[in-house]
Amino acid sequence: MTNHDPYRQAGVDIDAGNRAVELMKTAVRATHTPNVLADVGSFGGLFALTNLPPQPVLVASTDGVGTKVKLAAELGRWRSIGRDIVNHCVNDILVQNARPLFFLDYIASSKLNPEAVAEVVTGAAEACRAVGCALLGGETAEMPGVYAEGAFDVAGTVVGIVDRAALLPQPDAMQAGDLLIGLPSSGPHTNGYSLIRQLVAGLDLNTTLPGTNTSLADALLAPHRCYLAEIDRVLHAGIAISGLAHITGGGHVENIPRVLPPHLAAEIDTAAWPWPPLFAQLLAWGEIDTRMAFRIFNMGIGMVIIAPASSAQPIQELLPEAILIGRLTSRHPSIPAVHLRTE
Amino acid sequence: MTNHDPYRQAGVDIDAGNRAVELMKTAVRATHTPNVLADVGSFGGLFALTNLPPQPVLVASTDGVGTKVKLAAELGRWRSIGRDIVNHCVNDILVQNARPLFFLDYIASSKLNPEAVAEVVTGAAEACRAVGCALLGGETAEMPGVYAEGAFDVAGTVVGIVDRAALLPQPDAMQAGDLLIGLPSSGPHTNGYSLIRQLVAGLDLNTTLPGTNTSLADALLAPHRCYLAEIDRVLHAGIAISGLAHITGGGHVENIPRVLPPHLAAEIDTAAWPWPPLFAQLLAWGEIDTRMAFRIFNMGIGMVIIAPASSAQPIQELLPEAILIGRLTSRHPSIPAVHLRTE
Numbered sequence: 001m002t003n004h005d006p007y008r009q010a011g012v013d014i015d016a017g018n019r020a021v022e023l024m025k026t027a028v029r030a031t032h033t034p035n036v037l038a039d040v041g042s043f044g045g046l047f048a049l050t051n052l053p054p055q056p057v058l059v060a061s062t063d064g065v066g067t068k069v070k071l072a073a074e075l076g077r078w079r080s081i082g083r084d085i086v087n088h089c090v091n092d093i094l095v096q097n098a099r100p101l102f103f104l105d106y107i108a109s110s111k112l113n114p115e116a117v118a119e120v121v122t123g124a125a126e127a128c129r130a131v132g133c134a135l136l137g138g139e140t141a142e143m144p145g146v147y148a149e150g151a152f153d154v155a156g157t158v159v160g161i162v163d164r165a166a167l168l169p170q171p172d173a174m175q176a177g178d179l180l181i182g183l184p185s186s187g188p189h190t191n192g193y194s195l196i197r198q199l200v201a202g203l204d205l206n207t208t209l210p211g212t213n214t215s216l217a218d219a220l221l222a223p224h225r226c227y228l229a230e231i232d233r234v235l236h237a238g239i240a241i242s243g244l245a246h247i248t249g250g251g252h253v254e255n256i257p258r259v260l261p262p263h264l265a266a267e268i269d270t271a272a273w274p275w276p277p278l279f280a281q282l283l284a285w286g287e288i289d290t291r292m293a294f295r296i297f298n299m300g301i302g303m304v305i306i307a308p309a310s311s312a313q314p315i316q317e318l319l320p321e322a323i324l325i326g327r328l329t330s331r332h333p334s335i336p337a338v339h340l341r342t343e
Numbered sequence: 344m345t346n347h348d349p350y351r352q353a354g355v356d357i358d359a360g361n362r363a364v365e366l367m368k369t370a371v372r373a374t375h376t377p378n379v380l381a382d383v384g385s386f387g388g389l390f391a392l393t394n395l396p397p398q399p400v401l402v403a404s405t406d407g408v409g410t411k412v413k414l415a416a417e418l419g420r421w422r423s424i425g426r427d428i429v430n431h432c433v434n435d436i437l438v439q440n441a442r443p444l445f446f447l448d449y450i451a452s453s454k455l456n457p458e459a460v461a462e463v464v465t466g467a468a469e470a471c472r473a474v475g476c477a478l479l480g481g482e483t484a485e486m487p488g489v490y491a492e493g494a495f496d497v498a499g500t501v502v503g504i505v506d507r508a509a510l511l512p513q514p515d516a517m518q519a520g521d522l523l524i525g526l527p528s529s530g531p532h533t534n535g536y537s538l539i540r541q542l543v544a545g546l547d548l549n550t551t552l553p554g555t556n557t558s559l560a561d562a563l564l565a566p567h568r569c570y571l572a573e574i575d576r577v578l579h580a581g582i583a584i585s586g587l588a589h590i591t592g593g594g595h596v597e598n599i600p601r602v603l604p605p606h607l608a609a610e611i612d613t614a615a616w617p618w619p620p621l622f623a624q625l626l627a628w629g630e631i632d633t634r635m636a637f638r639i640f641n642m643g644i645g646m647v648i649i650a651p652a653s654s655a656q657p658i659q660e661l662l663p664e665a666i667l668i669g670r671l672t673s674r675h676p677s678i679p680a681v682h683l684r685t686e
Contacts, residue, residue, distance in 0.1 A: 035399065043439065044503070046404040052395075057380065095386045146412065146413055
């Protein structure tokens with residue numbers, strides 16, 4: 001790919017880190033389905049639209065991974081960041097029921113480390129391939145003086161497609177009594193890392209996280225989980241759902257209301273599932289109360305399905321990990337859109 | 344737009360800079376054609392595909408504006424950066440004959456300045472509106488510790504569409520004797536700024552650029568020009584062209600070969616047009632020779648049309664600013680793909 005030649009931009013000797021770059025190229029090519037046209041002379045990536053739905057709607061989202069990149073740079077572990085950015089973006093358009101077509105990445109630093117770039121791109125390519133999404137292009141930028149020493153930033157853009165009739169959320173189909181069904185997260189995903197970095201500052205990240213067999217580093221850098229396969233299973237089984245909320249920055253408190261009509265509120269039973277050890281530890285270190293926790297973190301639930309009560313059992317049969325975390329209630333103007341039940 | 348609330352991300356008092364943010368919102372909304380669907384609960388932006396060509400191909404490109412952002416930050420002039428990133432991306436997909444559908448921006452800093460964000464987004468919205476492109480979404484990210492003090496980065500992604508049969512370049516249609524027809528640039532566009540910043544370091548940017556009535560600051564921050572309207576005029580008139588090269592990083596020397604078949608080279612008559620005063624000055628300050636100059640800068644020509652000789656006169660009649668800058672020649676394996684004639 002023309003745009004993915006970190007050596008060219010970095011001015012680094014072509015011999016160094018060749019293996020990482022070759023791995024990256026192979027990984028990127030492996031994402032190229034027949035829809036990706038040959039990129040002779042390409043300034044942009046080409047994606048042929050085929051098998052279009054009756055009323056095709058493109059859904060696009062740009063996002064970054066936040067200061068999780070800072071932690072990754074400190075630990076010299078970049079590949080998971082590539083998976084983070086792709087999965088974050090894919091989940092963001094999944095809540096509108098879009099399936100990803102292609103992804104483009106942006107990686108920038110004051111001085112590029114070609115191996116780090118190759119690792120990020122390889123991770124992104126792996127995550128793209130897992131969901132049938134083409135890694136269509138990207139840009140690596142060397143920006144002297146713009147980034148802090150040793151720091152880099154990673155952003156990405158996904159473009160997906162959905163039939164207009166299948167768009168989610170469907171607020172008109174929601175009513176009080178509908179259920180909130182959560183799917184487990186793999187960790188904090190890509191949210192809350194500026195706070196997390198403060199809380200773990202000075203700690204040895206190779207120590208084991210209490211209550212687990214996992215190092216703190218592994219727990220903190222666990223890649224953002226993608227929920228496409230799980231949602232596909234539910235929808236392919238013909239189970240009715242009316243909305244999905246991706247629990248990102250702002251946590252449950254800010255993200256669930258984004259898909260609710262104004263007359264409905266979400267009641268979350270915060271004790272319905274055991275908070276994963278990492279979150280329990282972060283809350284203890286930061287003396288963070290439940291309300292604040294649910295405004296910052298996903299608390300172990302990365303995707304919330306909103307569905308009529310009759311869908312709960314079939315969903316839980318298909319996805320045994322699914323947890324009933326709450327329900328929709330009538331919303332009075334005087335109460336917030338999310339009520340946290342702490343028992 | 345949900346994603347364009349810099350206050351939320353920056354944690355800044357909602358009262359400060361309200362006017363800039365209102366201006367931004369109005370500017371963004373003004374780009375929303377009927378294809379943009381209401382963004383209730385949107386995690387991603389929605390764009391309905393209508394009036395599709397027979398073989399629709401999406402063309403996508405992600406890019407940044409390089410360290411021009413550093414100059415903009417130093418001068419506190421952000422709006423032109425928004426125009427830069429959009430026009431750069433639109434030109435990049437124009438060379439494949441794609442017309443932009445929508446754009447998404449990414450703006451990040453260690454500490455966001457909401458007025459700066461609003462200015463960048465307003466500039467991007469203005470540039471989008473000028474070419475009928477929807478500003479569909481974006482992300483503003485505050486990344487403590489990742490960016491240098493006062494620095495910010497701006498990247499963007501454009502998605503456009505073209506009929507497969509109309510894709511450019513058409514290398515099979517090119518032959519020796521075809522002409523290279525240049526369209527003037529508005530300045531260095533978004534390339535060479537790491538070098539430019541070294542060359543002007545310590546100078547008063549408010550001084551007048553010799554040979555002009557323009558300040559050095561104005562000349563350096565002139566927005567990247569968009570060539571969509573000019574190329575549309577040529578194509579709508581039915582004039583045959585076989586390729587377009589957007590002269591970006593790598594200058595003429597690296598960008599023109601990207602659209603040529605292996606058996607053809609480009610011969611550029613570097614004296615065919617007067618180099619604009621800014622470039623002449625930069626070359627003098629940096630003691631940069633012609634070959635290096637054409638490898639870094641656009642030297643006053645931002646877009647090159649490759650066309651059969653018979654198209655030259657009709658193009659110049661339609662676009663009086665168009666300049667005949669060279670021609671295609673047979674390429675022998677021993678010679679480089681671009682030959683610079685200096686007379």
